Amino acid sequence: MAQQQLSGKRIAALVDDGFEQVELTEPKKAIEDAGATVDIVSPQKRRVKGWQHTDWGDEFKVDRHLADASADDYDGLLLPGGVINPDRLRINEQAVDFVREFVKCRKPIAAICHGPWTLLEAGGVMDREVTSWPSLRTDLQNAGATWLDEAVVIDNEIVTSRKPDDIPKFNMAAIEVYALGPIPAEPVGALPPAEDVRR
Numbered sequence: 001m002a003q004q005q006l007s008g009k010r011i012a013a014l015v016d017d018g019f020e021q022v023e024l025t026e027p028k029k030a031i032e033d034a035g036a037t038v039d040i041v042s043p044q045k046r047r048v049k050g051w052q053h054t055d056w057g058d059e060f061k062v063d064r065h066l067a068d069a070s071a072d073d074y075d076g077l078l079l080p081g082g083v084i085n086p087d088r089l090r091i092n093e094q095a096v097d098f099v100r101e102f103v104k105c106r107k108p109i110a111a112i113c114h115g116p117w118t119l120l121e122a123g124g125v126m127d128r129e130v131t132s133w134p135s136l137r138t139d140l141q142n143a144g145a146t147w148l149d150e151a152v153v154i155d156n157e158i159v160t161s162r163k164p165d166d167i168p169k170f171n172m173a174a175i176e177v178y179a180l181g182p183i184p185a186e187p188v189g190a191l192p193p194a195e196d197v198r199r
Contacts, residue, residue, distance in 0.1 A: 005179050006036035012064070012074040014041050014095065014118070018084025021050030021057040022164050023112050027078055030171035036178065038078070039063035043092055051082045066094050071101035076178040081113025081133060090121040099124065106183035110159040110174035112166065116140060119158070129153050130160040157183045 011031055013024055028038045042048040042062045050057035071077075077099065079086070089095040099122035102109050111119050116132040117139070119125055126144035131153045140147050151166040152159065152173045159177050161170035 004035045005175060006031060006034040009036040009075040009178055010073065011036050011038045011076045011078055011178060012041045012069065012071075012098075013038055013078040013080065014066075014089065014098065015048055015080055016043055016085050016088040016092070016095070017049045018051045018082050018088065019048070019080045020082035020085070020113060020164065021052050022167065023080035023082065023115070024050065024060070024078075026167045027080070027110070027112070027171050027174060031078070031175060031178070034175045034179075036075075039069075039074070041066055041069045041098070043067075043088075043095060051084060066092075066098060069098060071098060071105060071107065074102075074107070075181065076108040076110070076174075077102045078174070079109065079111035079115035079118055081111075081115040083114055086114045086117040089118045096121050106157050108157045108159070108174075108177040108181065110170065110177065112161040112170050113163055116160055120145075124158065128158060129155045130158070131162050132160060133162060 031038050040060055040062050041064045043066045044062055045065050046062055047059045048062055049059050099118055103122050103124040113133045120143045125140055129146045130140055131148050131150050137147045152161045152169040154173050159173045
């Protein structure tokens with residue numbers, strides 16, 4: 001059943017003040033409806049404030065302060081957008097290190113709108129196909145990504161989308177990738193089969 005697809009999974013939603021509210025609330029609900037637990041992780045200690053289109057939105061309880069959070073505790077990462085939120089996160093060393101751990105472990109990451117800014121800062125877009133809010137296109141290309149103007153782009157364990165209108169497709173793709181889990185690491189020193197070595 002769809003509601004059990006993510007049963008037992010725990011997802012971290014990393015946000016600072018100024019996240020686009022709908023890009024947290026709608027994916028969070030969809031992921032929870034699929035059976036996962038979603039923790040709001042933030043540099044803010046108690047509450048974090050959303051942004052709704054052109055003005056401040058609602059406040060949300062922080063489940064885990066960033067200083068106390070570890071990628072080891074989570075099965076996947078959600079990076080909502082909004083202009084203010086990722087711009088604050090990408091200059092926060094703790095936030096970048098937190099995202100980098102998901103990148104290094106190849107755990108699933110779903111980033112929407114301006115969310116890929118933080119992923120970029122953590123070294124997560126090199127040689128990847130991604131999308132984003134259009135103004136990030138050059139930044140992502142300069143970081144080694146191939147930018148596509150599509151509602152949702154899946155590159156192995158990384159899911160990206162452009163804007164709030166893409167949220168339904170983003171949610172479906174994120175759930176699919178969270179369900180699959182981390183990409184297994186290549187064994188160190190692994191060799192191809194002998195017949196390939198001889199060619």
